[in-house]
Amino acid sequence: MKIVAADVIVTSPNRNFVTLKITTDEGITGLGDATLNGRELSVVAYLREHVVPLLIGADPHRIEDMWQFLYRGAYWRRGPVTMAAIAAVDVALWDIKAKAAGMPLYQLLGGASRTGLLAYGHASGKTNEELFDSIRSHQEQGYRAIRVQTGVPGLKSIYGIASNATLEGNEGVRYDHEPAQRGARPAQEDWDTRAYLRHVPTVFEAVRNEFGPELPLLHDAHHRMTPIQAAKLGKSLEPYDLFWLEDCTPAENQEALRLVRQHTTTPLAIGEIFNTVWDYQQLIREQLIDYVRSAVTHTGGITHLKKVLEYAAQYQIKSGMHGPTDISPVGMAAAMHLGLAIHNFGIQEYMQHGERTNEVFQQSFTWTDGYLHPGDQPGIGVELDVDEAGKYPYEQAYLPYNRLADGTVHDW
Ligand code: EZ4
Numbered sequence: 001m002k003i004v005a006a007d008v009i010v011t012s013p014n015r016n017f018v019t020l021k022i023t024t025d026e027g028i029t030g031l032g033d034a035t036l037n038g039r040e041l042s043v044v045a046y047l048r049e050h051v052v053p054l055l056i057g058a059d060p061h062r063i064e065d066m067w068q069f070l071y072r073g074a075y076w077r078r079g080p081v082t083m084a085a086i087a088a089v090d091v092a093l094w095d096i097k098a099k100a101a102g103m104p105l106y107q108l109l110g111g112a113s114r115t116g117l118l119a120y121g122h123a124s125g126k127t128n129e130e131l132f133d134s135i136r137s138h139q140e141q142g143y144r145a146i147r148v149q150t151g152v153p154g155l156k157s158i159y160g161i162a163s164n165a166t167l168e169g170n171e172g173v174r175y176d177h178e179p180a181q182r183g184a185r186p187a188q189e190d191w192d193t194r195a196y197l198r199h200v201p202t203v204f205e206a207v208r209n210e211f212g213p214e215l216p217l218l219h220d221a222h223h224r225m226t227p228i229q230a231a232k233l234g235k236s237l238e239p240y241d242l243f244w245l246e247d248c249t250p251a252e253n254q255e256a257l258r259l260v261r262q263h264t265t266t267p268l269a270i271g272e273i274f275n276t277v278w279d280y281q282q283l284i285r286e287q288l289i290d291y292v293r294s295a296v297t298h299t300g301g302i303t304h305l306k307k308v309l310e311y312a313a314q315y316q317i318k319s320g321m322h323g324p325t326d327i328s329p330v331g332m333a334a335a336m337h338l339g340l341a342i343h344n345f346g347i348q349e350y351m352q353h354g355e356r357t358n359e360v361f362q363q364s365f366t367w368t369d370g371y372l373h374p375g376d377q378p379g380i381g382v383e384l385d386v387d388e389a390g391k392y393p394y395e396q397a398y399l400p401y402n403r404l405a406d407g408t409v410h411d412w
């Protein structure tokens with residue numbers, strides 16, 4: 001079998017997505033997700049200008065070799081653009097191999113290790129009352145684990161709160177957390193870590209009082225604290241038994257997590273902006289985290305993330321793959337096949353895509369009683385309707401950023 005075409009498809013049904021479609025001389029096609037929120041077109045150029053020409057004529061079955069060729073052969077290694085591009089090729093090739101074998105991809109990865117994937121959704125509210133409504137509505141949709149994000153008194157707009165969303169063209173759609181807003185510049189938000197640290201424990205106390213001890217609760221701190229602040233928050237949340245505290249520090253400095261670990265038993269999750277195993281090297285070896293947050297889409301595909309997770313497994317660290325709406329249905333499907341197959345699956349983040357997105361991407365996954373399953377179609381189980389995709393051209397959209405009261409740019 002030979003690759004005869006590779007097309008990069010950009011579409012913006014509810015948000016921007018970049019998809020690589022590889023076609024073989026036997027007529028088998030494979031899809032890979034290359035969406036990099038707010039920097040989409042740089043991956044498009046990387047693929048179109050530098051990768052697609054290398055794919056034509058190649059044997060699609062040689063996945064490991066193609067991965068090593070694209071990673072080592074470029075000379076310039078790692079980085080989100082490179083690793084998203086490699087991921088797209090990798091997933092498209094796995095899709096092709098599984099279709100050629102007539103099996104759902106998880107069978108080629110070792111078969112199912114479980115019957116379904118526990119998934120968590122995003123509840124949020126400016127006030128506790130709004131937050132409780134949001135938690136209840138998630139429970140009604142079947143969620144059995146819930147991320148809790150809250151407004152902070154004194155701050156106008158804050159990460160992860162649904163009511164901030166002013167997405168043009170998406171009016172009336174409750175995106176509990178779709179932070180990228182259409183427009184030429186990122187929106188500016190405000191931030192105050194001391195106010196946040198005072199408020200958040202009171203919210204978790206109220207949530208536990210209302211919903212009881214059983215419900216798994218998660219929280220995303222979005223890289224905003226120093227190590228000592230993160231240690232303090234982890235400690236103050238211990239009575240509320242979090243499933244995890246995510247991205248408590250920026251974590252480019254892996255050593256920072258040592259200090260957090262010394263002070264708290266709140267489980268830690270990190271890695272949605274990491275892109276290779278090297279970003280995790282110390283975190284895993286020293287057991288400084290409990291969950292690996294990488295998505296297949298941003299970490300070099302199935303081939304590389306599987307290696308990261310197998311390394312993590314030796315240290316009892318589990319998966320917690322990133323699954324916001326900027327992971328396309330193709331990236332979500334890849335995550336579900338990998339999550340079903342590995343032994344050390346922890347939890348899968350799952351936000352629901354918009355209606356138009358689901359028309360562009362036909363999907364075979366199921367969502368039953370709080371558990372995801374990728375379905376049993378050969379391949380990853382997603383097809384792209386190119387005509388439908390063509391109706392929604394790329395629209396500039398950016399993640400927001402924030403400034404402190406004195407105007408200093410802070411971590412987002
Ligand atoms: O900020 O998806 O856990 N989820 C997150 C996300 C990320 C965006 C980045 O593209 O933190 O909301």
Ligand code: CO
Nearest residue numbers: 220246247272
């Ligand atoms: Co996050």
